[in-house]
Amino acid sequence: MGKRLARQDLAFLRSGRVIAGAILVGTVMICALFAPLLVPHDPQEQNLITTLVPPAWSAGGDPEFLLGTDSLGRDVLSRLLYGARVAMTVAILASLGAMLIGATLAHIAGYFGGKVDWVIGRAVDVWMSFPPVVLSLVLMTGLGAGISSVILAIVLVDWTRFCRVLRAEVLVTRRQDYVAAARLVGFGHWRTLTREILPATMPLLITLFSIEMGIAVIVEAILSFVGMSVGANQSAWGQMIADARQTIYESGWNLVLPMLAIFVTVLGFNLLGDGLRRSLDPRLMQAREL
Amino acid sequence: MIVQLLGLFARRLLVAIPILFVVSALVFVVLRVLPVDPAAMSMPPNATKSEIEAKRQEMGLDRPLPEQYAIWLGKTLKGDFGASIHFRRAVSSLIAETLPATIELALLAMLLAAGLGFAGGLLLFHWRGTWRGEAADLGSTMLMSAPDFLWGLLFILAFGVLWPLLPFTGRLASSFARPVHTGFLLLDTLIEGRLDMFLDVLKHMLLPATALGLAFSVPIMRVLRSSLYEIDHADYIRQARLRGVSEKRILLRHALKNAILPTLTLMGVQFGFLFGGTLLIEVIYSYPGLGNLMVDAVRNADLPIIQAVALAYAAVVLVINMIVDGLYLVLNPRLRAA
Numbered sequence: 001m002g003k004r005l006a007r008q009d010l011a012f013l014r015s016g017r018v019i020a021g022a023i024l025v026g027t028v029m030i031c032a033l034f035a036p037l038l039v040p041h042d043p044q045e046q047n048l049i050t051t052l053v054p055p056a057w058s059a060g061g062d063p064e065f066l067l068g069t070d071s072l073g074r075d076v077l078s079r080l081l082y083g084a085r086v087a088m089t090v091a092i093l094a095s096l097g098a099m100l101i102g103a104t105l106a107h108i109a110g111y112f113g114g115k116v117d118w119v120i121g122r123a124v125d126v127w128m129s130f131p132p133v134v135l136s137l138v139l140m141t142g143l144g145a146g147i148s149s150v151i152l153a154i155v156l157v158d159w160t161r162f163c164r165v166l167r168a169e170v171l172v173t174r175r176q177d178y179v180a181a182a183r184l185v186g187f188g189h190w191r192t193l194t195r196e197i198l199p200a201t202m203p204l205l206i207t208l209f210s211i212e213m214g215i216a217v218i219v220e221a222i223l224s225f226v227g228m229s230v231g232a233n234q235s236a237w238g239q240m241i242a243d244a245r246q247t248i249y250e251s252g253w254n255l256v257l258p259m260l261a262i263f264v265t266v267l268g269f270n271l272l273g274d275g276l277r278r279s280l281d282p283r284l285m286q287a288r289e290l
Numbered sequence: 291m292i293v294q295l296l297g298l299f300a301r302r303l304l305v306a307i308p309i310l311f312v313v314s315a316l317v318f319v320v321l322r323v324l325p326v327d328p329a330a331m332s333m334p335p336n337a338t339k340s341e342i343e344a345k346r347q348e349m350g351l352d353r354p355l356p357e358q359y360a361i362w363l364g365k366t367l368k369g370d371f372g373a374s375i376h377f378r379r380a381v382s383s384l385i386a387e388t389l390p391a392t393i394e395l396a397l398l399a400m401l402l403a404a405g406l407g408f409a410g411g412l413l414l415f416h417w418r419g420t421w422r423g424e425a426a427d428l429g430s431t432m433l434m435s436a437p438d439f440l441w442g443l444l445f446i447l448a449f450g451v452l453w454p455l456l457p458f459t460g461r462l463a464s465s466f467a468r469p470v471h472t473g474f475l476l477l478d479t480l481i482e483g484r485l486d487m488f489l490d491v492l493k494h495m496l497l498p499a500t501a502l503g504l505a506f507s508v509p510i511m512r513v514l515r516s517s518l519y520e521i522d523h524a525d526y527i528r529q530a531r532l533r534g535v536s537e538k539r540i541l542l543r544h545a546l547k548n549a550i551l552p553t554l555t556l557m558g559v560q561f562g563f564l565f566g567g568t569l570l571i572e573v574i575y576s577y578p579g580l581g582n583l584m585v586d587a588v589r590n591a592d593l594p595i596i597q598a599v600a601l602a603y604a605a606v607v608l609v610i611n612m613i614v615d616g617l618y619l620v621l622n623p624r625l626r627a628a
Contacts, residue, residue, distance in 0.1 A: 131566020134603045142320040267435035
């Protein structure tokens with residue numbers, strides 16, 4: 001029995017999706033961490049003589065600028081690498097914050113039920129009646145532009161994603177016999193929640209966290225696209241897209257490359273989340289055995 | 291049936307109205323912590339301090355927050371959303387101009403999303419257990435990773451710039467005089483009986499609506515597929531198989547009917563998200579709708595517009611939820627009998 005459990009616990013490592021997702025996310029993470037060492041140029045260095053150079057492999061390309069330059073002659077590769085820093089910082093911090101608030105409220109609501117559950121449920125209703133983009137724009141207006149505002153806005157908008165889904169899971173878990181047994185043995189509420197219920201909701205929590213990181217990357221791109229994220233002295237993928245839109249007739253690459261960066265990062269998080277859900281979700285595991 | 295529907299709508303309204311109040315209060319408070327001074331912004335740059343102070347008093351900004359909210363709420367309930375600081379026009383007329391454009395775009399996008407979603411879901415289910423199914427499944431994960439605005443930009447690059455097939459700015463070619471009836475251009479051009487104009491409007495909407503629809507078709511696909519999976523194990527499907535009913539007939543006549551319900555619930559939620567998604571798509575396509583109005587207002591810190599537009603978005607989402615609940619009741623015989 002013990003052996004079989006161990007095998008199942010590690011099964012997710014063999015899932016192709018998890019591996020592919022981990023490789024993609026890991027690559028972007030390394031780019032973000034080591035951006036200052038990896039960049040060939042200063043990402044802010046302008047050179048008005050070498051503007052809109054196409055990537056090195058196409059006609060007219062310059063091997064000095066591997067992915068070409070933008071309309072101000074800045075090196076696209078260097079800007080992409082520094083953009084990864086912004087994207088990853090937002091993804092990690094915003095998702096952690098949203099998870100902490102959402103998961104805590106979900107466990108409180110699902111476990112205690114009654115009035116607490118009602119209040120939290122209504123709060124989620126109010127939040128969900130806003131399209132997320134609209135709510136984050138309203139919040140950004142109040143908070144002012146900047147990367148910390150972006151993180152805070154995502155936390156304040158996306159906690160509901162965790163809360164709604166996890167609450168349902170807690171409700172199911174709470175009715176399990178082993179939870180009742182723990183209470184009978186004399187476990188307090190805190191201990192029951194952390195030792196009995198949390199382990200059961202953990203797989204879902206991890207999956208949601210991975211997917212939320214992808215969402216955070218998208219929201220940061222949207223907000224920097226409309227000019228509400230980092231300032232002009234930093235580079236973010238959404239900002240690069242907004243710049244490239246102005247010169248779309250001269251250079252398609254400038255637009256496609258940051259889009260590709262966003263896509264690859266989000267794909268990594270989604271593959272990871274999808275793979276983890278498939279290998280960690282006991283209900284799906286049963287379905288496969290049938 | 292109609293009585294049940296009316297009862298449902300009444301109950302939903304009872305929930306929706308308090309939600310709108312809370313939403314409006316929340317937006318009001320968030321916008322009041324703003325570091326900019328809307329009074330100073332609405333004055334010419336050479337205005338003196340005392341003139342700005344007078345304007346502040348006129349706008350009621352010197353009063354305590356709850357009082358300001360009460361005044362704003364009283365006016366809003368009468369349909370007076372105030373005047374835009376930037377455009378110097380009544381906010382209500384700005385919204386009346388832009389809201390139909392956004393609804394029109396969202397409806398066309400939803401139609402495309404539903405069509406693509408159902409076709410894709412049936413295909414995913416049909417290919418289950420084969421290498422094609424695995425590939426399509428992976429493909430759907432990849433599709434999910436490209437948000438609507440990336441599709442929008444890609445379409446502009448592909449079908450607007452590199453291979454100029456379709457227009458990608460505005461709602462109507464400038465050579466046409468815009469008909470004014472309902473504000474829904476697809477409808478207005480038909481009222482005028484101008485098929486050439488109707489087609490032009492449709493051409494302008496095709497790229498933004500497809501970008502939105504494509505992104506939102508993937509979750510529909512996946513839910514339809516998994517509901518079909520679940521139903522596939524049901525007794526009545528096995529019985530139909532034993533009776534020798536063809537697979538195609540089982541899928542279309544028996545399984546699909548029951549798989550539609552969970553899919554519909556998801557589509558309701560998705561439509562809310564899709565309606566929010568129009569915001570960025572409108573900005574990208576310079577489409578004169580609610581989203582462009584909102585982003586302009588945010589850039590100009592135009593508080594009266596931001597407040598009203600945020601409320602308009604929330605109201606539309608609540609109405610969508612109500613309609614979906616109604617549809618659910620109409621389509622689900624089990625709920626009807628109860």
